[in-house]
Amino acid sequence: MSDTETGRNALVTGASRGIGRAIALRLADDGHDVAVNDVAANAAGLEEVVGLIREKGRRSAALLGDVSAEADVEAIVQDAAGTLGRLDIMVANAGIAQVLPLLEVSVEDWDRMxxxxLRGVFLCYKAAAKRMIEQGGGGKIIGAASIVAHRPFAMLGHYSASKWGVRGLTQAAAMEWARHGITVNAYCPGIVGTAMWDLIDEKLSESEGLQRGGAIRKYSDxxxxxxxxVPEDVAKFVSYLASPDSDYMTGQSVMIDGGIQFA
Known part of the structure; x- marks a missing residue:
């Protein structure tokens, strides 16, 4: 597709690996130009993603910055829109996980999470919405929630709290920005084959007296x-949220979990 056929430009945070990488590549396959963000420590992976997007015939740029810092987020959004011409799609994907019993979660652990x-998603939502409104309105804002935004896991208390926050923020933002033609939705992955879930499995397996891999096998059953x-399963749904097919959908946080049935 040509630029005139799509006219859609996207920004994906936390895009150097895992779900963010898969989302960025899928949006490029869909015909979007895609700016990608991550922290400086992941610069090499981010540059690789930029190269892959350009190989697909789409424009891209690597934008380094910390989503928890307001000045960084404002610069990232400004640079993405400046490089691509405008901003139509914001995917606030960046996030971290930590597995600890609540009694061992320090204030520092809580604040970083x-x-x-949560603050990172809020800042991305806010900066993107401001830009979209300045452009005349319209746009897609998409955030990373999680299965734990619907059903918390033990040992993931502060992670669960952060993702419940994303779910509430998404609903509120959708209500406020609908009059500007902006939709706001979130995706809620279940168990995904990524480095984050490798960490979760390691810690959960240890706490439950299982061998490494045991926790994922337990929940996979x-x-x-x-x-x-896999990350591509999530990217397919984000592709839908970024497309005109979802124009009448807003304020939703949708599970992409293969149908997990908890007791």
């Missing part, structure tokens, strides 16, 4: 479709 997973998801 909220800074990246509850998935109706019989397998752990």
């Amino acid at each position: 909220m800074a990246i997973n 509850l998935i109706h479709l019989g397998r752990v998801s």
Whole structure:
């Protein structure tokens, strides 16, 4: 597709690996130009994603910055819109996980989790909405929630709290920005084959007296479709949220979990 056929430009945070990488590449496949963001420590992976997007014939740029810092987020959004010409799609994907019993979560642990997973999404939503309104309105804002925004897991208390926050923020933002033609939705992955879930499995398995891999196998047995998801499963749904097909959908936080049935 040519630029005139799509006219859609996207920004994806936390895009150097995992779900963010898959989302960025899928949006490029859909015909969007895609700016990608991550922290400086992940610069090499981010540049690789930029190269892959350009190989697909789409424009891209690597934008380094910390989503928990307001000045960084404002610069990232400004640079993305400046490089691509405008901003039509914001995917606030960046996030972290930590597995600890609540009695061992320090104030510093709590604050870091909220800074990246919740404040980071808030700052991305806010900066993107301002830009979209300045452009005349319209746009897609999409955030990373989680299965734990619907059903918390033990040992993931502060992570769960941050993702419940994203779910509430998404609903409120959708209500406020609908009059500007902006939709706001979130995706809620279940168990995904990523480095984040490797960490979660390691800690949960240890706490439950299982060998490494045991926790993922335990929860995978509850998935109706019989397998752990891959980042591309999530990217397919984000592709829908970024497309005109979802124009009448807003304020939703949708599970992409293969149908997990908890007892």
